[in-house]
Amino acid sequence: MILDGQQASSIQAAAQALAQGRLVGLPTETVYGLAANADDDAAVAQIFTAKGRPADHPLIVHVADAAAITRYAQTVPLFAQQLIDAFWPGPLTLILPCLPGVAQASTGGQGSVGLRCPAHPVAQAVLRACQQMQPPVWGVSAPSANKFGRISPTTAAHVAAEFGDDLLVLDGGACAVGIESTIVDCTRGVPVLLRPGAVTRDAIEHVCGQRPLSKEELAAHTPRASGTLLAHYAPNAKVRLMTARQLQAAVEVLDSDAPAIAIYHRSPLSTARIGRAGSLHLRTMPASAAEAARYLFGDLRDLDALQVPLIWVEAPPEDSADWEGVRDRLQRAAAAG
Ligand code: TXA
Numbered sequence: 520m521i522l523d524g525q526q527a528s529s530i531q532a533a534a535q536a537l538a539q540g541r542l543v544g545l546p547t548e549t550v551y552g553l554a555a556n557a558d559d560d561a562a563v564a565q566i567f568t569a570k571g572r573p574a575d576h577p578l579i580v581h582v583a584d585a586a587a588i589t590r591y592a593q594t595v596p597l598f599a600q601q602l603i604d605a606f607w608p609g610p611l612t613l614i615l616p617c618l619p620g621v622a623q624a625s626t627g628g629q630g631s632v633g634l635r636c637p638a639h640p641v642a643q644a645v646l647r648a649c650q651q652m653q654p655p656v657w658g659v660s661a662p663s664a665n666k667f668g669r670i671s672p673t674t675a676a677h678v679a680a681e682f683g684d685d686l687l688v689l690d691g692g693a694c695a696v697g698i699e700s701t702i703v704d705c706t707r708g709v710p711v712l713l714r715p716g717a718v719t720r721d722a723i724e725h726v727c728g729q730r731p732l733s734k735e736e737l738a739a740h741t742p743r744a745s746g747t748l749l750a751h752y753a754p755n756a757k758v759r760l761m762t763a764r765q766l767q768a769a770v771e772v773l774d775s776d777a778p779a780i781a782i783y784h785r786s787p788l789s790t791a792r793i794g795r796a797g798s799l800h801l802r803t804m805p806a807s808a809a810e811a812a813r814y815l816f817g818d819l820r821d822l823d824a825l826q827v828p829l830i831w832v833e834a835p836p837e838d839s840a841d842w843e844g845v846r847d848r849l850q851r852a853a854a855a856g
C-alpha cells in the first residue's frame with residue numbers, strides 16, 4: 520500500500536507501524552529504504568527475510584539528528600564530528616564504535632554501528648514521529664528496499680514492485696541523489712571510504728583535512744558489506760562498460776543476427792551507419808555526475824524492462840572524483856553479469 524508521504528496521517532501511520540515492529544518503505548534523499556525499529560531484533564530480522572539478505576551484512580541505523588548518536592555510538596572521533604557538522608542531515612553514513620547491547624540484529628554484534636541522518640523531509644518527519652512513540656523509537660534500520668543484489672529503488676513504485684502491496688510504502692517522490700550514501704569508517708583512527716557516494720572523497724578531505732583511505736588500502740580489515748560486494752545492482756541483462764569510442768565501433772559492426780541491445784551513453788553516438796537500428800534502444804546518460812547519479816537506477820530499471828539481453832553503458836570519466844559513486848555502481852552492475 521502506497522501512502523502519500525506529504526500527509527501527516529501517513530507519517531503517523533508509518534511511525535506507528537515501526538513502533539509495532541512492522542516494516543515500512545521509507546523515502547530518503549539517496550534511495551528508498553526498507554525500514555524497521557533498530558532496537559527491535561524481531562522486526563529487523565524481517566528485513567533480512569524480506570530482502571533475502573545474508574544475516575552477516577550489517578544495516579545502517581537512521582537517526583533524526585546528531586543528538587541521537589549517543590544512543591548507539593560509544594565515541595565520536597574529531598574527524599567524524601567534523602563530517603557530521605558538515606554533512607548531516609545528508610547522504611553520509613559513519614561507521615562508529617557501537618555501545619554494547621544496542622541494535623544487535625542490525626549491527627550483527629560486530630562492535631561497530633553504521634549511523635546516518637537522512638535529509639529527506641519525509642524521512643525526517645517519520646524519524647521525529649518515531650521519537651514521540653511510547654516507548655520511543657530512536658533509530659530506524661534501513662537497507663535499500665530491493666531484493667539482495669538487485670537494483671536499488673528510487674521511487675515508491677519501485678519498492679511496491681519489489682515487495683508487493685502488503686508493505687506500507689510512503690511516497691516521497693523520486694530520490695534527489697539517486698545512489699546510496701557515502702560510507703566512511705571512523706573506527707580506524709583515520710577516515711576510510713567504504714562506499715563512494717554524493718559526499719565525495721574531495722569533500723571529505725576538505726572538511727577533515729585528511730584524504731580518506733580507500734578500502735583497498737585497508738582491505739585486510741574491512742568488514743563484509745553488501746553494498747560493497749563486487750557484483751551488485753544486477754539487472755537481468757548483462758551490463759558491459761565501454762568507452763565512447765568502443766561503443767561507436769561496436770555499434771557499427773553489429774549485423775542482422777545481433778540481439779536487441781540497450782545503449783546508455785553520454786557522448787553523441789552516430790547511428791548513421793547502422794542498418795538495424797530498430798533493435799537498438801538508446802538512452803542518454805546526463806552529462807553531470809549529480810544528475811547521472813539521480814537517474815542511474817531508474818534508467819537501468821527501464822532499460823532492463825525492455826528485456827534485452829545486453830545493456831551497453833558508456834563508462835563514466837575515470838579521472839573525476841565527482842563521478843566515483845556512479846562509476847562504482849556501474850562497475851558492480853557490470854561485474855554481476
Ligand atoms: O543511502 C543509503 O545508505 C541507503 C538509504 C536507505 O539510507 N541505505 C543503504 O543500506 O544503502 P544498505 O544496507 O543497502 O547498505 C548499507 C551498507 C552495507 O554495505 C553494510 O554492510 C554497511 O552499510 N554497514 C552497515 N553497518 C556497518 C558496520 N557496522 N560496519 C561496516 N559496514 C557497515
Ligand code: MG
Nearest residue numbers: 662663671746
Ligand atoms: Mg543495498
